Amino acid sequence: MISRSQGRSATAAIAYRVAERIEDRRTGLTFDYAKRGGVDHTETLAPDHAPDWVFDRSELWNRVEEAETRKNSQVAREVRVALPAELTHAQRVELVRDFA
Template sequence: MAIYHLRASMISRSQGRSATAAIAYRVAERIEDRRTGLVFDYAARGGVDHTEILAPDHAPDWVRDRSELWNRVEESETRKNSQVAREVRVALPDELTHAQRLELVREFVRGQFVDRGMVADIALHAP
């Protein structure tokens, strides 16, 4: 029987979190946080099968540059209790192929976020 799990949360400075650190970990990349000067390097981390940024057609080109996107998000919020991003984690059934999981995530993200004017950075991890 196929089951799934969904968990949504906020990335908030009041919890000591940053969008640049969170996304660097999720996508297994190296990202420098221009606001704090910290470097988050998870490039050696394995298990990430696919990453991509989905954005509305009218979005500027810089939103497709992950480091630039998340640094601008961090720079745009100045309060110490700012909520800088939303994180949605979904566990999909093993019965789906990689292609099916990818298409399902793309459809969900487009319908729930991108079509409403938001930018989404997705990362699919190995089951």
């Protein structure tokens, strides 16, 4: 759980997970993990009718942070899955897409 009561933010967490630079409009902090290695694939999945801004990570996660106003808000949930090494990269990506 990404929770404010633990001093965490969704913008910081997503910037780290996807190895990108994201500015948190709520706090004014910039989280820059663009030089971080080890990220093989990133993708945003959304329904067909979702607005275009959903595919802009910075906008999406800033809106999530803005929607929750309590100091103990739970703004995101992290799910970790172990993927078989026997699968190709493309097969692992497709497996996670199917799961999501």
